[in-house]
Amino acid sequence: MQVIALYSNKGGVGKTASAVNLAYLAAQSGYRTLLCDLDPQSSATFYFRVKPKLKKQARGLTNPGKAIDASIKGTDYENLDLLPADFSHRNLDLTFNDAKNSKDRLRRVLRPLRRDYDLVFLDSPPTINILAENIFRAADHLLVPLIPTTLSVRTFEQLQAFLKENRYKTRMLHSFLSMVDRRKKLQREAEIEIRNRFDNVLTASIPYLSLVEQMGIMREPVPVYAPRSTAARGYVALWAEVRAIIDGDR
Ligand SMILES: Nc1ncnc2c1ncn2[C@@H]1O[C@H](COP(=O)(O)OP(=O)(O)OP(=O)(O)O)[C@@H](O)[C@H]1O
Ligand SMILES: [Mg+2]
Known part of the structure; x- marks a missing residue:
């Protein structure tokens, strides 16, 4: 099982859409896939038409003793399950x-969950606190969407510096436009500028x-x-x- 986090300390950059x-x-390609919605805004959960509220006894992420699989729900798509966001996730920190x-x-x-899934995607809220560190430790790869602006360059440099200081493997970090x-x-x-400055920018990019x-x-x-559509082709290329990357890790 590999864990890929869509992560950025900036909001509204396309984490959830990606x-x-x-x-x-991934699910269409035959990977048994789980998407974990870690954001109390619960947008990913909304996109998959799943109700955000978890049963009290099933709050796998916030309730330390409880098995997480009781919280997982199926989606309309084969091979694809969802761990819905719950409003209690606002307290994850x-x-x-x-x-x-x-x-x-x-x-x-x-x-x-490692026996049940080949791939877990984490949809993160825009944060760089204890939840972010949990994400960095849980993920095999961080995938950071970058909107091509100067401000993105700065934020991405801050993230790289943070990861370096805290001795996370830099090869886990990937970005895309x-x-x-x-x-x-x-x-x-x-x-x-972004493609010249950073060596971890994927070739595929997602158009606006x-x-x-x-x-x-x-x-x-x-x-x-x-x-x-061009949009779908962008995601297929990504x-x-x-x-x-993940097949290279196996
Ligand atoms: N490629 C795109 N083209 C146009 N609109 C987009 C694109 N990607 C995302 N959006 C829209 O931009 C908004 C923000 O996107 P999204 O929710 O994916 O960002 P996010 O990084 O998850 O935000 P947050 O930090 O709030 O979780 C949404 O309304 C989404 O529909
Ligand atoms: Mg989001």
Whole structure:
């Protein structure tokens, strides 16, 4: 089982949209896939038409003694399950802070699932606190969406510095360009700067298209309602690169 976290300390960069589409494409490729919605905003849960509320006894992430599999729900798609966000996840930071081995909590909670899934995607809220450290320890790979702007460069440098200082393996870090609008000169320039400056930027990029925003109305992954669109092709190309990375690890 490999764990891939869609992570950024910046909000609104396309983490959830990518997590949903990549998880769907992985499942389509035959990987037994679980998407964990760690964000109390519960957008990923909404996109898969799953109710965010977990039964009291099933709060796998916040309730230390409880088995996580009681919280997992099926989706409309073969090979794809979801651990829905629960409003109690707003307290994940506090829960993890109070727990023993507070930075390892998420990794430990996910461990019993290793026989059931080939791939786990984590959809993270935009944070760099104890939950983020749990994510860094639980994940084999971090996938960071970068909107091509100067500010993204700065935030990504801060993240790299943090990971280095705290001795996380730098080879776990990958980024890709997200919400790219090539009609904008500034974005074209920023894209070049990002590709020159960082050596972990994947080739595939996700264009800025209202078709992706429509996921909120369609409540389906993009390749389901617009399989031949540029947006779907972007996610397919991204999945191909991610797949090559995880297959290379086996
Ligand atoms: N490629 C895209 N083109 C156009 N709109 C997009 C694209 N990707 C995401 N969006 C839209 O932008 C908004 C933010 O995207 P998303 O929720 O995926 O970001 P996020 O990083 O998960 O945000 P948060 O930090 O709040 O969790 C959403 O309304 C989404 O529909
Ligand atoms: Mg999100």
